Amino acid sequence: MRYLDIIAAHEDFVDALKSSGIDYAVLRPTGYFSDMGELFAMARKGRVWLIGSGENRVNPIHGTDLAMACADAIEGARAEINVGGPQTLTWNQAAHLAFEIEGRPCKVTHIPAWLMWSVVRLVRLVDRHQGGLLAFFTTMATSDVVAPPTGTHTLEDYYRSLAQQG
Numbered sequence: 001m002r003y004l005d006i007i008a009a010h011e012d013f014v015d016a017l018k019s020s021g022i023d024y025a026v027l028r029p030t031g032y033f034s035d036m037g038e039l040f041a042m043a044r045k046g047r048v049w050l051i052g053s054g055e056n057r058v059n060p061i062h063g064t065d066l067a068m069a070c071a072d073a074i075e076g077a078r079a080e081i082n083v084g085g086p087q088t089l090t091w092n093q094a095a096h097l098a099f100e101i102e103g104r105p106c107k108v109t110h111i112p113a114w115l116m117w118s119v120v121r122l123v124r125l126v127d128r129h130q131g132g133l134l135a136f137f138t139t140m141a142t143s144d145v146v147a148p149p150t151g152t153h154t155l156e157d158y159y160r161s162l163a164q165q166g
Helices: 007-021 031-046 061-074 092-103 111-127 127-141 153-165
Strands: 026-029 048-051 080-083 108-111
Touching: 007 127, 026 061, 031 048, 031 092, 048 092, 048 127, 061 080, 061 111, 092 108, 092 153, 108 111, 111 127
Parallel strands: 026 080, 048 108
Antiparallel strands: none
16 A cells, blocks of 8 residues: 555655664554544544445554564564454444444444545645545545454453543
């Protein structure tokens, strides 16, 4: 996905790291629970907006599980590691889970991907950085982003902790 500005910046750094001659480990998480918290926040307000069909899959990882994967990488032999959380869900399932935990009726609105790509192009004309971020989010929401499962923290547990925080 190097065509995305944010990915290109990360991969340019990885290229420099590889050519430096020092030992390294690059972890590529599929997504973070903290980002999934945005779905929960939308559900709390009564409506979740998803880009595309919502049927693409993701297995986001909790920060604690990612930290453990980082610690394991220090002692490991692999230089590049794709890492995801223990549970793979579609975006629709993640949204439904948020509504269920909030005890609210499920209201999900799907924004067509073609419309989001039109918005990306318009935003890029005004603000390249914001357009790049929108392109990243649109790509992630309309692609399967799944890596080998790692850790023990589930999205349900994370959402429950958010619900308890009020």
